[in-house]
Amino acid sequence: MKYCRKCKIEVMGDLKICPLCQQELEIKDEHVEELYPATIEKRFNNHMLLKVFGFIAMIISVLAVFFNIILPSETLWSVIVVGVMGLIWLSVATAIKKHKDILKYLWYQILILGLAAIFIDTMTGVHGWAMTFVIPIMLVVAIIAMYVLSKLLRLQAGDYMIYLLLDALLGTIPFIYTLTHDVVTDIPAWVCILASIISVMGLAIFEGKNMMSELKRRLHV
Amino acid sequence: MSRYKEPAWRQLDNAAKIFPTNSNKYDTKVFRFSCRLKEMVQPRVLQKALDKTMHAFPLYASIIRKGLFWYYFESSDIKPIIKQENHSPCGQIYDENIKGLLFEVTYYKKRINLEVHHALTDGVGALQFLKTLVLNYLVMVHADVLQEKNLSIDYDASLAEREVDGFSKYSSKAKGSKKASIGKAYKFKGERIDEDFLQVINGQVSVKQVLGKAHEYKTTITIYLIALLIQAIGEQMSEREKKRPVVVSVPVNLRPYFQSASARNFFSVVLVPYRFGKSKNQLEDIIDYLKVFFDKELKTEKFQARINHLVALEKNYVTRAVPLILKRPTLKLAHYFNNEEVTTSFSNTGKVIMPDEVVTYIDGFDFCVSTRKIQVCLCSFGDQLSISFTSPFVNTEVQKYFFRALTKQGIRVVLSTNLVEE
Numbered sequence: 001m002k003y004c005r006k007c008k009i010e011v012m013g014d015l016k017i018c019p020l021c022q023q024e025l026e027i028k029d030e031h032v033e034e035l036y037p038a039t040i041e042k043r044f045n046n047h048m049l050l051k052v053f054g055f056i057a058m059i060i061s062v063l064a065v066f067f068n069i070i071l072p073s074e075t076l077w078s079v080i081v082v083g084v085m086g087l088i089w090l091s092v093a094t095a096i097k098k099h100k101d102i103l104k105y106l107w108y109q110i111l112i113l114g115l116a117a118i119f120i121d122t123m124t125g126v127h128g129w130a131m132t133f134v135i136p137i138m139l140v141v142a143i144i145a146m147y148v149l150s151k152l153l154r155l156q157a158g159d160y161m162i163y164l165l166l167d168a169l170l171g172t173i174p175f176i177y178t179l180t181h182d183v184v185t186d187i188p189a190w191v192c193i194l195a196s197i198i199s200v201m202g203l204a205i206f207e208g209k210n211m212m213s214e215l216k217r218r219l220h221v
Numbered sequence: 222m223s224r225y226k227e228p229a230w231r232q233l234d235n236a237a238k239i240f241p242t243n244s245n246k247y248d249t250k251v252f253r254f255s256c257r258l259k260e261m262v263q264p265r266v267l268q269k270a271l272d273k274t275m276h277a278f279p280l281y282a283s284i285i286r287k288g289l290f291w292y293y294f295e296s297s298d299i300k301p302i303i304k305q306e307n308h309s310p311c312g313q314i315y316d317e318n319i320k321g322l323l324f325e326v327t328y329y330k331k332r333i334n335l336e337v338h339h340a341l342t343d344g345v346g347a348l349q350f351l352k353t354l355v356l357n358y359l360v361m362v363h364a365d366v367l368q369e370k371n372l373s374i375d376y377d378a379s380l381a382e383r384e385v386d387g388f389s390k391y392s393s394k395a396k397g398s399k400k401a402s403i404g405k406a407y408k409f410k411g412e413r414i415d416e417d418f419l420q421v422i423n424g425q426v427s428v429k430q431v432l433g434k435a436h437e438y439k440t441t442i443t444i445y446l447i448a449l450l451i452q453a454i455g456e457q458m459s460e461r462e463k464k465r466p467v468v469v470s471v472p473v474n475l476r477p478y479f480q481s482a483s484a485r486n487f488f489s490v491v492l493v494p495y496r497f498g499k500s501k502n503q504l505e506d507i508i509d510y511l512k513v514f515f516d517k518e519l520k521t522e523k524f525q526a527r528i529n530h531l532v533a534l535e536k537n538y539v540t541r542a543v544p545l546i547l548k549r550p551t552l553k554l555a556h557y558f559n560n561e562e563v564t565t566s567f568s569n570t571g572k573v574i575m576p577d578e579v580v581t582y583i584d585g586f587d588f589c590v591s592t593r594k595i596q597v598c599l600c601s602f603g604d605q606l607s608i609s610f611t612s613p614f615v616n617t618e619v620q621k622y623f624f625r626a627l628t629k630q631g632i633r634v635v636l637s638t639n640l641v642e643e
Contacts, residue, residue, distance in 0.1 A: 009625075009634045009636050019617060019620075020636070038641065100319050217230045217293060220288055221542065
């Protein structure tokens with residue numbers, strides 16, 4: 001036990017100065033009780049990887065804009081570079097943040113990749129390849145991957161069902177797109193909508209009760 | 222295909238709704254109750270005691286999930302594992318990206334800590350859990366003496382009563398009342414310690430001595446100590462800063478007002494504004510002001526009107542139909558504005574009572590809470606009153622003036638802190 005003459009307070013633990021007034025403490029008795037652990041672990045690191053990556057993406061973006069301005073060019077190609085860098089950064093950030101929950105992570109990656117495809121497609125003159133090929137194929141792969149993962153990892157219904165349902169919901173978008181737009185081929189969109197319907201039907205038949213209760217929970221108002 | 226039980230789920234109570242959106246690693250919304258034993262903690266037995274305690278508090282096995290409109294609790298099969306304390310008190314527990322329980326039990330030497338995220342329960346609820354845990358632990362360790370005695374914590378409530386959402390149950394359609402706006406309060410400023418380190422300064426004093434002093438001023442311990450706190454805050458304010466009121470937020474346990482035994486959140490907050498103005502601001506003046514203020518505020522009707530208002534806001538069709546993704550910024554904004562009206566917070570959970578047979582094994586209880594301002598938490602065990610200041614600031618002037626005021630009045634203070642010297 002120590003003593004602070006100024007504060008007239010007894011102080012426990014192994015301190016040399018008073019935590020209140022920073023005066024030197026007197027030793028009252030030699031007994032020192034350790035109250036708190038001396039080494040403290042930092043719980044959540046600051047994701048150095050993400051910072052380094054963000055820095056590199058920034059440099060590339062700034063350089064792209066710079067060269068786009070000083071070099072004679074008819075297109076704003078740097079916008080694509082900046083956009084793609086932003087989306088890659090977002091993708092890495094999601095990977096770091098959501099990696100503990102693999103299906104949630106997959107779901108976010110699909111959104112980001114889908115956006116990236118639409119973005120590049122739009123910037124390069126709207127050829128419709130994102131909606132015709134990239135998104136439907138990606139969704140089919142995602143539905144199969146999520147289904148396999150849920151079995152391999154023995155996930156509870158609540159951990160995967162919502163993502164499968166969301167995949168299936170997105171699966172209708174390329175289908176609607178091919179109906180309303182002139183496209184090269186509508187086969188990928190058809191495969192995608194079929195996969196969505198089959199996956200929802202599978203869920204309804206085998207996990208119907210769980211599906212309803214999961215929906216009830218997720219959608220309660 | 223799968224043979225799994227449908228998980229139980231429930232809505233977050235009215236008070237809990239603001240916490241998930243507003244907790245992060247700087248402001249974790251976590252509080253800690255510790256029990257100091259007179260002997261070293263045996264980790265294996267503690268784990269067994271925890272497993273046993275979980276049966277009596279099923280709500281503690283919940284995780285928070287995000288729905289389209291609201292957060293909700295879902296029962297989980299995650300088993301809580303005790304750990305040796307290895308981080309600063311009240312560290313982050315809830316992270317929306319990690320599926321995890323909303324509480325943690327740690328130990329260090331002779332101390333058992335229960336850290337709880339505020340969405341799960343409030344101080345009174347958490348204390349019930351810790352008391353049960355400590356009792357189970359002591360009965361297991363000292364089976365030879367205690368086994369036969371059939372000890373239990375005096376907590377007469379069925380599982381259903383414990384899981385009641387007090388706000389929903391006791392609110393009525395009658396007219397509610399909004400909290401009167403006080404405007405911007407005085408806020409502490411200054412250099413902050415390392416981002417995820419919370420400084421705890423704890424003072425142990427004698428209940429009898431403090432009560433004696435409080436009686437000299439014809440008041441209660443709570444009012445006496447709040448008055449000292451306001452004075453201590455005033456001492457380190459400049460005259461300019463004194464233009465703004467010092468607002469002490471005082472959480473009030475609503476269970477006694479509504480005869481509830483809920484193990485979930487059931488509290489309200491009374492904001493006590495004090496303007497230094499031109500009066501002499503003697504301790505007597507502040508105490509007189511507080512006495513009048515609390516007499517007026519601590520009334521069942523006032524709390525009834527307050528929860529009516531809050532629950533009406535929550536059950537309103539518009540609020541309910543807004544997707545969670547839009548509720549979040551609204552809740553953040555509400556939290557920000559609420560915070561602007563508060564200088565500090567003073568939370569007294571009162572006496573911790575344990576069965577007589579185990580009192581001899583216990584040294585005392587401590588209570589503290591995570592904060593971005595300076596907060597004071599109290600609890601008492603026997604004659605020992607434990608006053609914990611938590612703060613993210615380097616500066617300790619408020620704590621100094623507060624504890625010096627106590628010693629000046631002849632009260633013995635024994636201080637401890639988790640601060641380390643370079």
